[in-house]
Amino acid sequence: MTEDDVEKLGDHIASLPMKTMDEKESAKRFDLLILQLQLGLLNEDTSWAKNRQRVEKIADELLTVSENLPFVAAASKTLEALLDSEWWEGVTIPELEKVRREIRDLVEFVPRHKRQVVVLDVEDEFGDIAEVDLPVEHAAVGVNVSRVEEELRASLDDHRDSLAMQKLRTARPLTESDVEDLETMVADTGLEGVDEVRESLGGDTIPAFVRRLVGLDEETMRAEFADLLEGSTLTANQISFIRHVIKVLVNNGGLTMQEAFDESFYPYGRVSDLFQDNQAVVLDLKSRLDRINATADVS
Template identity: 35%
Template sequence: MEEQESIPAIKAQMVLIQSIAGEEWWEDVTIAMLENARKKLRALVKLIEKGKKNVVYTDFEDELGIETTVDLPEVVAGMNMAKFRDKARQFLKAHESHLSLQRLRRNQPLTAADLSELERMLVEAGGSPELINQAKEQSHGLGFFIRALVGLDRETAKQAFSEFITGTTVTPNQIEFIDLVVQYLTENGVMEPDRLYESPFTDISRRGRKGCSRQRRWTNWSAC
């Protein structure tokens, strides 16, 4: 199907088609992910050129052995949080034009409908209710979790800092510090205040965030 991108119906599902064609998508694949792929691709099979349909024959014979119970306490069934984050990040990046996701990246207020849409996207990315609830709890909210995956819109971050320092005098070191914070938020979406005690922020000021109280207050706000 990848060679038939000119067909609108196939092009609309190209991200899924290319993901399935790789090995990474199949790692820790869940029933929900397979069912979602089946529903989206079943109507496209008829569009494959007849000469390119490969017939696959299988000849498997089931062999049933003696049933035994094996206890694997360290093995967790299904997808773990690390895999979920990776798959969710890939899915959200592929759908970054979605209105609810754009509002989140631009630090705009989210409606109940936006939150429902964002949670639906996580389910479509393969997340189970348990994993999604765990992500909410660990990140102190759905918005925090998702923005940590997709980042903050750079222009939004720059504009907020621009308004914040309007009418004040800033030093070259402070400007460099602001640029580092903007870059961090663009890539990571949120920032814990204690991160300002670490490099590269302390490379500019040995006092870290104590030496940049203005930036600290904005950083706290941007993470809310």
């Protein structure tokens, strides 16, 4: 290689990787997520469904902030399409690439935490500065809950074909042996911070905890509510609400009626308003949710 060649490389090639240095980490992670989906279209991949759920979750969370962020609202049509199962049927690599380009810079606006704002009006008073020894037993060790949660999901995904996991994800009753198998799966991950993740998700039993991580099987949940959606007399908004319930069950692994009644659960109306003339459906919905949630306990 001549000196002229080296100079050309320095001028035109060496700086190329640096162009991505200023990009948000969230955008690059979304790029990777879409790439994994595109590769999954070329070669069958067991993680494809889980990656799709992650994209759907991102789209859903972005829609919750779209009213306050005009640049997110501008992508609402695409975000809503990502929540429609029909869009995913026969999806192509170019379509996924279009999603990547449109959404990648918005991912950083996904709300990470719901913080309670506390305002304090305190007047500082400084005394003499003193050095204090902090006992080791009082020292706190930080745990990156999000990272541990992602590693847990990936590890549990390896057990997707086990009988206990299949029963858990299809809302079938569990035996004590199934629960022991699930406890072993969690223990075998060997990850530090599992208790913190479990606490952040509500301190559930091990089966309920695992199901919050892996979600419920979409086909099973659609079958569970098929009679409500097919040939029913429900309005378009009511049908849309039931579909939203199914999506939440698939992504979160469970849903209580109290959560469904929450004002923030469904952006286009509360249960009490949507079904005010059809309370029988509300009672039916509660019965179905109770049954699904109960399958995370030992029968």
